[in-house]
Amino acid sequence: MSTFKCKKEYDIVCKHVLNYINNICNHWYYITPKQLRNNIDDYYMIDVRQKKDYNKSHIKQSINIPCNKVFDKKYLSMLPIDKKILIICYVGHSASQIMTLLRLLGYDIYVLKYGMGQRPIKRELIAGWFDYGYSTV
Numbered sequence: 001m002s003t004f005k006c007k008k009e010y011d012i013v014c015k016h017v018l019n020y021i022n023n024i025c026n027h028w029y030y031i032t033p034k035q036l037r038n039n040i041d042d043y044y045m046i047d048v049r050q051k052k053d054y055n056k057s058h059i060k061q062s063i064n065i066p067c068n069k070v071f072d073k074k075y076l077s078m079l080p081i082d083k084k085i086l087i088i089c090y091v092g093h094s095a096s097q098i099m100t101l102l103r104l105l106g107y108d109i110y111v112l113k114y115g116m117g118q119r120p121i122k123r124e125l126i127a128g129w130f131d132y133g134y135s136t137v
Contacts, residue, residue, distance in 0.1 A: 016104050029099055030113040031086060043086035044079070046070070048094055049116070057116075059088065067094050071101070084108045090118040 004010040036043070036059075045062035047054050054064040065075045067089070079085060085107055087095035095111040102109045129136070 013104075020100070020104055029103070029110050030092075031110045032113050036086065036112060042084055043110070044083045045086045045088060046079075047088040047116075048098060049089055049118075053090075053118070062088055067098065070098055079107060081107065084110060086110050086112055088112045089115045091115045 004013070031039075031043075040059075040061065043061075045059060047058050047062040047064050048067040048070060049058075049064070050066060051064060054062075058064065063078075065078075069075050079102070085102070087098050087102075087109060089095040089098075089112075092111055092113055092115045095115060099109040099111045
């Protein structure tokens with residue numbers, strides 16, 4: 001509890017976290033590229049990749065707010081509270097973490113599944129355990 005000023009703050013945060021966790025299986029908050037393409041105007045889009053990568057190529061309506069800046073007051077105040085927000089990153093990992101935190105703050109956040117598809121390791125497949133055919137019990 002060291003980051004909280006009092007137990008009441010801690011309890012409030014825990015309540016929101018528990019509510020989020022209990023409901024996550026009802027909706028994963030992912031939008032596939034195809035779904036986005038068909039409903040692109042429904043979202044306020046934030047691309048959290050590094051500026052150099054955003055400048056090379058990005059989805060037309062998206063704005064760039066690098067990952068480490070999203071929670072700065074300047075950028076947080078830019079986020080609409082009354083519209084769906086889509087977070088875009090390289091493969092969806094960073095966006096998912098940001099999505100969770102922003103959802104806890106009350107924003108209607110979604111993630112572009114697999115992001116821009118920029119693999120962190122060249123020629124590495126973006127696939128899960130099952131996709132590789134690895135054994136399970």
